[in-house]
Amino acid sequence: MTLAQIIKKHPFTAGLTDSQIATLAQLAHKVNFKDNEVVLITGEQARNFYLLLSGSVCVEVVTSICVVWVQILQPGDAFGWSALLDHHDTLFQVRTREASQALCLNGDRLCALLHEDAVLAAELFRRALNLVAGRVQATETRLGELCGWKVKREQAVVSEK
Numbered sequence: 763m764t765l766a767q768i769i770k771k772h773p774f775t776a777g778l779t780d781s782q783i784a785t786l787a788q789l790a791h792k793v794n795f796k797d798n799e800v801v802l803i804t805g806e807q808a809r810n811f812y813l814l815l816s817g818s819v820c821v822e823v824v825t826s827i828c829v830v831w832v833q834i835l836q837p838g839d840a841f842g843w844s845a846l847l848d849h850h851d852t853l854f855q856v857r858t859r860e861a862s863q864a865l866c867l868n869g870d871r872l873c874a875l876l877h878e879d880a881v882l883a884a885e886l887f888r889r890a891l892n893l894v895a896g897r898v899q900a901t902e903t904r905l906g907e908l909c910g911w912k913v914k915r916e917q918a919v920v921s922e923k
Contacts, residue, residue, distance in 0.1 A: 817862025845869030
């Protein structure tokens with residue numbers, strides 16, 4: 763399967779035009795991660811945006827005294843939305859839970875493309891805002907659990923697709 767075909771089928775990018783898919787495919791390459799590998803480090807400048815293809819990753823909040831998981835992402839999810847913002851630091855750590863594969867889109871090239879193509883930029887930013895909203899809701903839910911609040915699991919699930 764070509765990169766364009768993979769991107770076209772991924773839930774985050776599904777529905778984009780063939781031209782937009784082809785453009786994104788030029789920025790993408792497959793990456794493989796080992797079990798328990800840190801993919802994104804909190805506070806480091808965001809460099810890449812990822813479309814998860816296989817395996818799973820854990821989104822974590824890292825402090826000087828603890829690491830707390832916030833959200834588990836599965837194939838079909840995306841992460842690294844900070845890379846869509848010019849020179850922005852990563853807000854969450856992302857660690858693999860098992861061997862995983864993703865499509866990696868170079869953040870610098872993606873940002874340059876978004877400056878050139880307002881239509882694609884608007885669509886990707888709309889989709890990225892859904893990712894951000896999902897992280898906020900997952901963080902709020904996890905905080906509630908840690909504080910002893912009873913949280914119904916079906917309310918805690920957020921679709922990022």
